[in-house]
Amino acid sequence: MENAFQDPSAITLASFTAPSPYLEDAVQVYLATWPGDLEKVRAFVARYATYPDFRGQVALVQNRVIGMGFGHRSQAGNWWHDRVATRLGGEHPALQDAWVLVELAVLHEYRSRGVGHALHQTLLRNQPCPRTLLSTEVSNTGARRFYERLGWDYVLTNFQFSEGDQPFVVMSRPAS
Ligand SMILES: CC(C)(COP(=O)(O)OP(=O)(O)OC[C@H]1O[C@@H](n2cnc3c(N)ncnc32)[C@H](O)[C@@H]1OP(=O)(O)O)[C@@H](O)C(=O)NCCC(=O)NCCS
Incomplete structure (x- = not known):
């Protein structure tokens, strides 16, 4: 456990990796946020946990996981990176040495208690790249x-990862 935040008696953060039991807790938070198929989401998170420079964090209240975040080095060969590179160009500065x-x-x-902020700050502080990337729906x-x-x-304000998908924004930020 690390980084008591806001109400120090209530919220703590912990990192997780592929073998950690917190990975399953992260899956449960994912499913509560974006309902879907348990096995597919489990496989999705477990696969990402094997990617280079994976970092995962959970937030806990009294031993219950109530938030999670994760990412990895963005590089050619990853689906997300390759899709964004088709639009930005693989040499775009935002894609160089970046963590997604x-x-x-x-x-x-x-929500609205600073938990997301705490997870965000800890993930960005602990990842190794000089710049970071993300996408979210417009x-x-x-x-x-x-x-x-x-x-x-x-860096992109209206991007479809696949034909017929919702449009996404792609955002970039220096790591610190
Ligand atoms: C986006 C998300 C992770 C933010 O998490 P969060 O814990 O609510 O974030 P925070 O509490 O740190 O900040 C959110 C708001 O609370 C406010 N806030 C922060 N600390 C606060 C506190 N102690 N008391 C009251 N409000 C607070 C922030 O100013 C911010 O205000 P805003 O919404 O007007 O911008 C959360 O809303 C979420 O899970 N959304 C669904 C999933 C999603 O969309 N994820 C992002 C795309 S991948």
């Missing part, structure tokens, strides 16, 4: 405001 924040989620009843105005306030800038 893949997911960040806090259970609904624990329609996710709450998350966009959250990231704008944390210093993220837009």
